[in-house]
Amino acid sequence: MNSRNFGPLLLCCLLIPGFAGVWKLQEKIDAQFDGIHQEADELVIQSGKLLKVMSLEYAPLMADLYWTRVVQYYGDKNVRHDAKFELLWPLLDVTTTLDPNLLVAYRFGSMFLSESAPQGAGRPDLAIELIERGIQANPEYWRFYEDLGFIYYFELHDYNKAAAAFLEGSRNPQALPWMKVLAAKVAEQGDNRETSEFLWNEIYTSTSDPQMKENAATHLQLLRADADCKAIDALSDDFEKKNARRPASIRELVSAGFLRGVPVDPLGNPYLLDDEGRAQLTPGSPLAKKKKFYGRTLSNLANPNK
Amino acid sequence: MTRVGVVALNTFREAVRDRVLYNLVFFALMLMAAAVVVGQISIGIEQLVIINLGLSAISVIGLLMAVFIGVGLVSKEMDKRTLYALLAKPVRRWEFLLGKFGGLLLTLTINTVAMSAGLYLALFYVKHTIERADGVALVAIYFILLKLALVVALALLFSCYTTPLLAILFTGGLYVAGLFVKEMRGLHSDTMAPAVQVFLRWLSYVLPNFENFDVMASAAHGRHIPAALIAQNTAYAALYCAIVLAAAVTIFSRRDMK
Numbered sequence: 001m002n003s004r005n006f007g008p009l010l011l012c013c014l015l016i017p018g019f020a021g022v023w024k025l026q027e028k029i030d031a032q033f034d035g036i037h038q039e040a041d042e043l044v045i046q047s048g049k050l051l052k053v054m055s056l057e058y059a060p061l062m063a064d065l066y067w068t069r070v071v072q073y074y075g076d077k078n079v080r081h082d083a084k085f086e087l088l089w090p091l092l093d094v095t096t097t098l099d100p101n102l103l104v105a106y107r108f109g110s111m112f113l114s115e116s117a118p119q120g121a122g123r124p125d126l127a128i129e130l131i132e133r134g135i136q137a138n139p140e141y142w143r144f145y146e147d148l149g150f151i152y153y154f155e156l157h158d159y160n161k162a163a164a165a166f167l168e169g170s171r172n173p174q175a176l177p178w179m180k181v182l183a184a185k186v187a188e189q190g191d192n193r194e195t196s197e198f199l200w201n202e203i204y205t206s207t208s209d210p211q212m213k214e215n216a217a218t219h220l221q222l223l224r225a226d227a228d229c230k231a232i233d234a235l236s237d238d239f240e241k242k243n244a245r246r247p248a249s250i251r252e253l254v255s256a257g258f259l260r261g262v263p264v265d266p267l268g269n270p271y272l273l274d275d276e277g278r279a280q281l282t283p284g285s286p287l288a289k290k291k292k293f294y295g296r297t298l299s300n301l302a303n304p305n306k
Numbered sequence: 307m308t309r310v311g312v313v314a315l316n317t318f319r320e321a322v323r324d325r326v327l328y329n330l331v332f333f334a335l336m337l338m339a340a341a342v343v344v345g346q347i348s349i350g351i352e353q354l355v356i357i358n359l360g361l362s363a364i365s366v367i368g369l370l371m372a373v374f375i376g377v378g379l380v381s382k383e384m385d386k387r388t389l390y391a392l393l394a395k396p397v398r399r400w401e402f403l404l405g406k407f408g409g410l411l412l413t414l415t416i417n418t419v420a421m422s423a424g425l426y427l428a429l430f431y432v433k434h435t436i437e438r439a440d441g442v443a444l445v446a447i448y449f450i451l452l453k454l455a456l457v458v459a460l461a462l463l464f465s466c467y468t469t470p471l472l473a474i475l476f477t478g479g480l481y482v483a484g485l486f487v488k489e490m491r492g493l494h495s496d497t498m499a500p501a502v503q504v505f506l507r508w509l510s511y512v513l514p515n516f517e518n519f520d521v522m523a524s525a526a527h528g529r530h531i532p533a534a535l536i537a538q539n540t541a542y543a544a545l546y547c548a549i550v551l552a553a554a555v556t557i558f559s560r561r562d563m564k
Binding site for chain 2: 053056057058059060061063064067068071072099101102104108209211
């Protein structure tokens, strides 16, 4: 082999181990940084107006990028179980200033803001501000009233304002007829399981977004499980009246003829009785984990006066 | 074929020879990557990103081509001394200039049409259908073409009397200024002298208003664009190009080629 052919061959032989070394080294450096864990979240320019000017005519594309950043920021915080969402509002503010017609940013943004920690920022006030800004920029889009109503209903438990929001939205000629039903139901009954089930059912059937659908399905499952637990507790009360003690297990209720079989939650896991003889989900089951996450809905229902 | 047409066709051929249309490969790859990646890292904006990214890329790539090729249309011919051979033939200076303008515009049009086809293909990949509302993007693309025609005319004008570097700066500067014409018109301050306010207002109408052609947001959200606006913008671009090209022809005709 002459020296002219030897050069490129040597280069190829060096490149592969060379880049493999760089790769390994970078992994080690990343591990060092993870150990130090510096807070890297920052938003250098917080003025949406300034960014809009700087983006020239490409503000809509910038808005898409900022919205993606919102989603990544929210997702990253959730993965790290970090409940501090300081940049969520500034990011959403910039996004909606860059493109006031970006409907998805208002809808999901308000959801991210309103839900309490660790799921969201726990700022329903900012969520309402965002939705109202969306209504101002897109008055023809009736779904914002639906979102506004949900925030008042689920997060602030202000049923009069929730009903008013649903009613206002139902006045839009494009709004679906159930908005009026929703307004009447919330105004009449306030917070109860049937109303909550009705609301989540509407979200489940009306949304095409898989994430929103999954969220609604989980809430419906938890409401179903809550109802099941209450029904089992009622049977345990009957058992107590008859036997002067609480049942030790679900199987005891079955053997005493109060139940035909061991009832299961919507995901197929059997219910259990705790030390006080109260029905609960199987600890460690997928729904029990979700309950910890979404527990507020059920606790709200347990305390209707809240 | 008229002499203007011959010059235009040769300008187009030269651009193809210079591998200018290679940018289409970059554009196609970028849109394909965006279509795949955005669906996985964001929520609910796959379609918006395809339209916004596609239109922005058509605009940016077109602008870069219009400015950088536009300022070289005359200076390159002079540097290579091919201009002298050309003008020795029965080709008038205005015919040469209009031919150059037409040739670059043809290149940009073909480039834009190809990129638009790519944009719609990417959109079809994401949505699995093309709706009537998606047609608004075609109007936005047409407006980008009108804008590019205006930029080419300006680049040609500046390249007729100054160096390529200065011509790039002047064209770029005028383009950015043209995006803030409305702000200039609405600029009011108590400390500003009335004469300055009148001057700024006058200037805002003289400068090319590139904001007229910005309908990217409407296109992304499928909002209707009135036919009257399309007609008015077409007339505006045609009239402004005619004025700028007339000025360029006048300067170029008087230029001492020795």
